[in-house]
Amino acid sequence: MIVCKKRFVVGLIAGCLTVTGCSGGGNIATDNNYKAEVSESYDAISDEFESGIAPSDVQQEEKKEEKVIQQREMLIYSCDVQIDTLDYEKSVRSFKQSLRESSDFVEEEQYSDGANSYGYYVEESEKKKTYTATVRIPSEKYDAFVNSMGDLGDVRNQSSTVQNVSQEYHDNNIQLEILEAKERVFLKMLKKAVTTEEMLSIENSLTSLQVQIEQLKTRQTELETDVAYSFVNISILEVEKYQEKPKETDTFVKRLRITVTESAKGFLVFLEWLLFLVIRLFPYAVIGFVIWNVVRVWRRKHPKRVKKKEVYQAPKYETKSVNSLENSEQEEKKSEG
Numbered sequence: 245m246i247v248c249k250k251r252f253v254v255g256l257i258a259g260c261l262t263v264t265g266c267s268g269g270g271n272i273a274t275d276n277n278y279k280a281e282v283s284e285s286y287d288a289i290s291d292e293f294e295s296g297i298a299p300s301d302v303q304q305e306e307k308k309e310e311k312v313i314q315q316r317e318m319l320i321y322s323c324d325v326q327i328d329t330l331d332y333e334k335s336v337r338s339f340k341q342s343l344r345e346s347s348d349f350v351e352e353e354q355y356s357d358g359a360n361s362y363g364y365y366v367e368e369s370e371k372k373k374t375y376t377a378t379v380r381i382p383s384e385k386y387d388a389f390v391n392s393m394g395d396l397g398d399v400r401n402q403s404s405t406v407q408n409v410s411q412e413y414h415d416n417n418i419q420l421e422i423l424e425a426k427e428r429v430f431l432k433m434l435k436k437a438v439t440t441e442e443m444l445s446i447e448n449s450l451t452s453l454q455v456q457i458e459q460l461k462t463r464q465t466e467l468e469t470d471v472a473y474s475f476v477n478i479s480i481l482e483v484e485k486y487q488e489k490p491k492e493t494d495t496f497v498k499r500l501r502i503t504v505t506e507s508a509k510g511f512l513v514f515l516e517w518l519l520f521l522v523i524r525l526f527p528y529a530v531i532g533f534v535i536w537n538v539v540r541v542w543r544r545k546h547p548k549r550v551k552k553k554e555v556y557q558a559p560k561y562e563t564k565s566v567n568s569l570e571n572s573e574q575e576e577k578k579s580e581g
């Protein structure tokens with residue numbers, strides 16, 4: 245199994261080198277040089293991978309490899325814990341003391357005094373403090389640490405998860421072996437390169453290869469750290485001791501008192517809202533007042549000239565009354581007689 249896997253790796257590298265060599269050459273001599281270098285590199289890789297592994301040792305090597313894989317189970321543990329406590333300060337102090345006494349470290353933490361974010365006044369007795377933190381615990385101390393959380397208060401909620409990243413880790417190791425073997429071959433080819441074109445082609449391939457190697461190494465380091473240090477997300481909440489209140493008889497006076505009290509609270513809330521509204525609108529009112537005064541003064545200094553409209557006057561006609569007509573007729577008759 246190991247021999248087959250390594251032969252596959254050798255074949256894969258040799259194929260990559262062949263493609264690189266063919267794409268970089270511009271003449272027959274260069275191609276022949278590349279073919280010779282690829283052939284030598286293939287032989288070097290074959291010797292590097294297959295040296296020291298005899299056919300009789302294959303089964304023994306496979307057993308050793310399986311044993312190593314079984315011993316290197318890559319498991320990432322994480323736990324979310326919510327704790328209710330009557331003595332908030334004591335619980336937080338005990339939690340921090342336990343962290344100082346061990347090799348644990350806090351990755352993130354946050355405090356809250358229990359006041360809301362709207363800016364209103366909150367009575368001290370109504371505030372409920374909270375503390376949240378993300379802690380990294382050595383995996384060998386994970387179970388003991390989680391079990392000790394009950395000493396800080398009442399464990400209200402607790403959930404745990406386990407993520408197995410063994411396959412990803414071992415696949416990355418195999419890929420690293422392949423890439424590092426290719427890197428060694430490219431370095432040998434770079435030393436034997438003659439023309440500038442060959443050197444540039446090999447250096448470009450080598451740079452891309454080294455970037456992939458560094459990315460894989462970074463990912464492997466992250467996995468190893470997450471496996472070595474488990475995650476614990478803890479929340480400590482301040483609570484009050486429940487006290488059952490004695491039942492009171494419901495009377496008219498009590499209902500009246502509750503109604504008046506609630507009405508007064510509602511009226512105070514309305515006044516508070518109105519006050520905040522006036523404060524918010526006050527700057528706009530001042531700006532509007534200034535603009536209005538400026539416009540009023542300008543109108544006084546620059547009055548509008550209104551053109552007088554010509555009024556149509558109807559022609560006047562003389563109107564005679566009935567009596568005047570009769571008098572005129574009598575005068576005409578007298579003059580004729």
